[in-house]
Amino acid sequence: MTLRSFSLALLSSLLLSLMLLLMLIYYIVYLPNIESEIIDQQQQEYQLLQSAFALSKQGVSSLSFDYAVWDEMVSYVQNPNNEFIHENMVSSSFEATNIHAVFIHNVDRQLVWKYQNEVLKGVKATIRQGDVDLAILPSQADIALQKVSERSGYIVVAGQLVFYSNHTIVPSSGVGEVAGSLTMVRLVTEKLVDELSRFSLVNFSLLPVDPNSMATFEEFFTAKPISVMAKSHTWVLVDPFDQQQLLLTIYHKKFAANQLPLTTVLLIFLFLGLIVALGMQVLSLLLTEPINQFNESIKSLPENNYINKVPSEYFIKELVSVSHSFNQLLNKFNAQQNYLETLTVQDALTGIANRRGLEAFGNKTISNWQDLAVGFSVIMIDVDHFKHFNDTQGHLAGDEALKTVAKNLQQTATEFQDDRVFVARYGGEEFCVIALFDDPLLVGKMAESLRAKVESNKIANTLPDKQWLTISAGGVIISAQTSDKAYRFNDFLKLADEQLYLAKKAGRNQVKLVEFNKKPTDMTP
Numbered sequence: 001m002t003l004r005s006f007s008l009a010l011l012s013s014l015l016l017s018l019m020l021l022l023m024l025i026y027y028i029v030y031l032p033n034i035e036s037e038i039i040d041q042q043q044q045e046y047q048l049l050q051s052a053f054a055l056s057k058q059g060v061s062s063l064s065f066d067y068a069v070w071d072e073m074v075s076y077v078q079n080p081n082n083e084f085i086h087e088n089m090v091s092s093s094f095e096a097t098n099i100h101a102v103f104i105h106n107v108d109r110q111l112v113w114k115y116q117n118e119v120l121k122g123v124k125a126t127i128r129q130g131d132v133d134l135a136i137l138p139s140q141a142d143i144a145l146q147k148v149s150e151r152s153g154y155i156v157v158a159g160q161l162v163f164y165s166n167h168t169i170v171p172s173s174g175v176g177e178v179a180g181s182l183t184m185v186r187l188v189t190e191k192l193v194d195e196l197s198r199f200s201l202v203n204f205s206l207l208p209v210d211p212n213s214m215a216t217f218e219e220f221f222t223a224k225p226i227s228v229m230a231k232s233h234t235w236v237l238v239d240p241f242d243q244q245q246l247l248l249t250i251y252h253k254k255f256a257a258n259q260l261p262l263t264t265v266l267l268i269f270l271f272l273g274l275i276v277a278l279g280m281q282v283l284s285l286l287l288t289e290p291i292n293q294f295n296e297s298i299k300s301l302p303e304n305n306y307i308n309k310v311p312s313e314y315f316i317k318e319l320v321s322v323s324h325s326f327n328q329l330l331n332k333f334n335a336q337q338n339y340l341e342t343l344t345v346q347d348a349l350t351g352i353a354n355r356r357g358l359e360a361f362g363n364k365t366i367s368n369w370q371d372l373a374v375g376f377s378v379i380m381i382d383v384d385h386f387k388h389f390n391d392t393q394g395h396l397a398g399d400e401a402l403k404t405v406a407k408n409l410q411q412t413a414t415e416f417q418d419d420r421v422f423v424a425r426y427g428g429e430e431f432c433v434i435a436l437f438d439d440p441l442l443v444g445k446m447a448e449s450l451r452a453k454v455e456s457n458k459i460a461n462t463l464p465d466k467q468w469l470t471i472s473a474g475g476v477i478i479s480a481q482t483s484d485k486a487y488r489f490n491d492f493l494k495l496a497d498e499q500l501y502l503a504k505k506a507g508r509n510q511v512k513l514v515e516f517n518k519k520p521t522d523m524t525p
């Protein structure tokens with residue numbers, strides 16, 4: 001798994017967890033609370049409507065009381081006469097106060113007088129079903145009390161909801177012999193429904209019960225509190241025989257918790273997607289890219305054999321620390337590398353460059369000659385009669401002698417423009433000198449100095465005619481101006497070797513030089 005896909009998975013699962021948490025909070029904490037609040041509100045609407053009904057009947061009750069508790073009403077019931085009716089029971093005043101029916105009964109429940117508005121034609125104040133007296137008129141017990149008493153309530157009569165108020169007719173003092181009873185009825189008209197709705201701010205309807213419907217409802221005035229959130233709640237209103245007559249439905253203002261619309265949900269998802277994308281960019285900038293840079297630095301090794309240092313300025317502290325440690329490791333590694341490289345180009349015995357070093361320097365010299373027209377010369381050197389030296393004085397002494405010769409050559413080279421003369425051990429008792437100049441006189445002078453320096457050591461040899469250890473040298477001078485440059489270093493080594501052979505042949509302890517592409521002349525200084 002790549003760091004990038006890991007970060008993506010991590011970031012996405014974090015956001016998903018967050019969403020899950022929000023959903024849990026929404027469904028477990030927020031929604032149930034909202035639901036119970038809504039149920040409370042719906043219950044309040046129900047209670048408000050009940051209060052509105054209760055308030056609306058007060059006017060009827062007090063008017064009924066005023067008429068019933070009145071001496072003249074007592075006299076009228078005992079001696080009914082038209083004069084009283086004309087003077088006091090005026091239909092216009094009942095209409096003005098929304099009284100739709102008035103009944104006066106004597107104590108024997110006989111109707112003495114009645115007023116009925118058009119809308120309530122046919123409604124009786126006594127309602128009987130078989131032998132059961134469901135009258136709203138006072139009972140014997142009410143009459144026996146000998147004081148004012150009231151029976152009131154909402155009932156459905158002939159399919160219409162009415163409020164009735166029945167008072168015993170007693171003298172104005174409120175106590176005394178009961179003469180009869182007075183009933184006032186108010187019909188709950190559409191207009192009243194409208195007024196109640198406006199007064200209570202509760203939207204409701206009153207409709208007749210569908211006789212085919214099997215649904216059962218609680219009675220409106222005695223119902224239990226609302227327990228379930230719904231768009232509307234319906235109760236029933238019954239007639240005096242407990243028959244369901246009217247359905248009262250409240251249409252609630254609030255009936256559901258606000259749901260998030262689809263577009264909002266989509267926008268939230270889009271927003272979360274953007275957060276993931278942005279988070280990925282930041283992570284990539286802060287984490288993935290620096291690590292990729294590390295990787296690139298390490299991968300660059302095969303190209304230049306040298307690991308580049310990684311940048312150490314990062315936002316993340318741990319990366320700074322890792323990059324520092326990495327660079328420190330790199331320093332050690334590069335030092336080791338340098339050391340190893342010196343080991344491979346250095347001759348173990350003499351400490352000067354070995355054949356590999358010679359080849360590297362020689363190739364570079366050839367390039368400079370070809371590209372930059374730098375002339376040079378190659379001198380091959382061989383210790384004279386070294387086999388004899390070894391055989392007679394031992395190999396260790398031979399080693400020491402080689403070390404001395406190498407030291408002599410190096411010293412002389414240093415005296416002769418250090419940075420332009422390169423000395424190497426070619427192998428065995430053979431050495432090679434490359435001088436980055438092509439002046440035959442100067443090259444000859446240097447070669448002669450090399451030879452003389454070794455002889456001046458006076459390392460004793462045991463040959464009868466050769467008192468000291470000497471060297472022979474053969475060289476080739478390659479001019480900067482040479483037009484034909486299609487040569488390799490080995491070609492010049494060969495030419496130098498030929499000169500060395502001539503020097504040996506001529507008696508050793510001498511120098512033979514030749515200018516490249518020129519007729520050989522004796523250039524012995």
Ligand SMILES: Nc1nc2c(ncn2[C@@H]2O[C@H](COP(=O)(O)OP(=O)(O)OP(=O)(O)O)[C@@H](O)[C@H]2O)c(=O)[nH]1
Pocket residue numbers: 349382383384385386387388390394395396397398399402427428429504508
């Ligand atoms: N002590 C020692 N001897 C070496 C080393 N390398 C080569 N030799 C010896 O150098 C000698 C070279 O001898 P030859 O090639 O016969 O040549 P020479 O005796 O020098 O005679 P000429 O070159 O003709 O003057 C051999 O005896 C090798 O063993 C070395 O590292 N140490």
